Amino acid sequence: MLPEDLDLNLPDVLASVLEKYNRAYRSGKSLISDLEYDRLLERLRELNPSHTFLRTVEPEKFDGKKQVRHPEPMLSTEKAYTSEQLDRYVRRVIKEAADIGISAVTFRATAKLDGLAGRDDGTIFASRGNGTEGYEISSAFEKGVIPIGGRGRGVGEIVILKSYFEKNLSHLFEHPRNMVVGIVSSDIVNENARQALDDGVVHFVPYVMLDKWTGSGEDLIDHIETIVEELTRDTDYPVDGVVVEVENETLKAAMGATAHHYRWQIAIKSKGDTAFTRVVEVVWQVGRTGTITPVMVVEPVSLSGATIRRVTAHNAGNVQKQKIGVGAQIEIIRSGEVIPKLEHVHTPATDVPLISHCPSCDGPLEWSNDFLKCVNFNCPAQVEQRLYHWFNTLGTADWFGIKTIQKLVQNGYTRLEEIYGMTEADFVDIGFGPVQSENLAAALQTSKSRRVEDWRFLAAFGISDLGKGDSRKLLSHLPLDTLLKVDAGAIKSIKGFGDNTSKSIAKGVAEIADTITHMLDLGFILEKTPTLAQQTAIGGPLSGKAIVFTGKMKHGDRDLMKKEALRLGARVQTSVSGATDYLICGEKVGASKIKKAEASGIKILSEEEYFNLIKV
Secondary structure, eight states, X not given: OOOSSSOTTSHHHHHHHHHHHHHHHHTTOOSSOHHHHHHHHXXXXXXXXXXXXXXXXXXXXXXXXXXXXXXXOOOBOOEEOSHHHHHXXXXXXXXXXXXXXXXXXXXXXXXXXXXXXXXXXXXXXXXXXXXXXXXXXXXXXXXXXXXXXXXXXXXXXXXXXXXXXXXXTTTTOSSHHHHHHHHHHOSSOOHHHHHHHHTTOEEEEEGGGSOEEEEOHHHHHHTHHHHHHHHHHTOOSOEEXXXXXXXXXXXXXXXXXXXXXXXXXXXXXXXXXEEEEEEEEEEEEEOTTSEEEEEEEEEEEEETTEEXXXXXXXXXXXXXXXXXXXTOEEEEEESSOSSOXXXXXXXXXXXXXXXXXXXXXXXXXXXXXXXXXXXXXXXXXXXXXXXXXXXXXXXXXXXXXHHHHHHHHHTTOOSHHHHTTOOXXXXXXXXXXXXXXXXXXXXXXXXXXXXXXXXXXXXXXXXXXXXXXXXXXXXXTSOHHHHTTOOHHHHHTSTTOOHXXXXXXXXXXXXXXXXXXXXXXXXXXXXXOOXXXXXXXXXXXXXXXXXXXXXXXXXXXXXXXXXXXXXXXXXXXXXXOTTOOEEEEOBXXXXXXXXXXXXXXXXXXXXXXXXXHHHO
């Protein structure tokens, strides 16, 4: 939140606020969004274009690390938010080119990565620092950061795969950059970041390895929206715009730099579509693991062609910190995302009551970091979400949607053991129609008779911290029937499972051990995950290899291809990383994904080449 007692129309006051926010951002603890920071920066530029803060590089600091001098300054980047600002930049470049006899100017555009900037010369890896001197952070590579394209490729950014972050870490870190800064600055990496490093998804991406667009200034201005969309759409890293720069080295040298930025370079950033509205209610929702999520019901407002009525408030800590309640005046943003996000609380609520009891079962709540959690395992909302998760993850029983699940729970069927014991007559008795009752009873029998992987069966129980990937990894070391008796220590001994995660999984398994045993006794047909020894013994071309399937397949079904690859001893990944061995490509694969694979030395196979490989 912005300070309420400061006059931000005074340039020096505004600059001091920006300095505070920048220190927090550089340390990985952002206090406001990038967009809001940029708006304040533009406000300072309006008030005093020559202010000292605008003419110096925002510094960063890493305590305990050696400072090193950059051979060339690593400066900030001038920013353009409108077509008029971009047009002025292009005209300035063309004028200066003409002054030194250059008639044709070529511009280059690349995605603007939103990570931690660094310079790698092959020996020294340094952060940006104050632009002139940075900090030696080569230990990042020792911790597991993967240099895309190898060492010594110059300036770039440390980033994490966006898809991985959103799936596994977005509830723990407010922004991917926070996690990256923590990896670099800490001597001991926390277990969540350690897992990401072990999974090979934290990369140092040199700018020279990024996809690029090149063309004239006229083409740049006429097609900037298309250029931005194409460069950022298929980039699986956090991005916040596009960087445009001059290609001609002679012209770059002639244009030079200010103390803050290179004059031959500019960042095109989108302000995003924003709207102001008022909170009329805060609704608290219960997830399957008991986490309580606050959702703001707002006065309907049109944003990017959609009418918005609900916006997440993330967690109880955020509600408390930003004073979100009935009457709060807020600004929301929808910038490239389908789901609108809270951008800023302009007028905090006068009353911010946090709930003390679960809205579903009325049980007491406990704090877990910034989250409130219901610890009642039999909470109706959690039961509904767990049952829905079972059928949705297992994928072998149709008809069991959330409405059906809610009706079952309302009528006292709260456990899988009870539901799988139901007959067609039982479904009729609680109000389902004859045809639907017949379908539901048949679906239960089908789910037991259709073959399913044991790791999917395990993941379907919804045990905290045990998703599909970790279930597969766990069962490659421990058979399912022995897992029920394993303690946290045995789980922790497996690479990739940290102390807290191991304890959480062991506790979760123990809590539902009877249910797991009962379901196994029903005779589900399970495909066992090959052990590591079995995978090695297979000895085929995929044995022990990490592979990714991408694109639309012409001759095979992707899900079936994945199953076959697992049977042949492969490790199937969801996204390309430095640990990937093969990228199997169907049709319509993004150029950036191909380039990333090439830069990492990953072997790229067409669908036909893949089938030929596994036939050998």
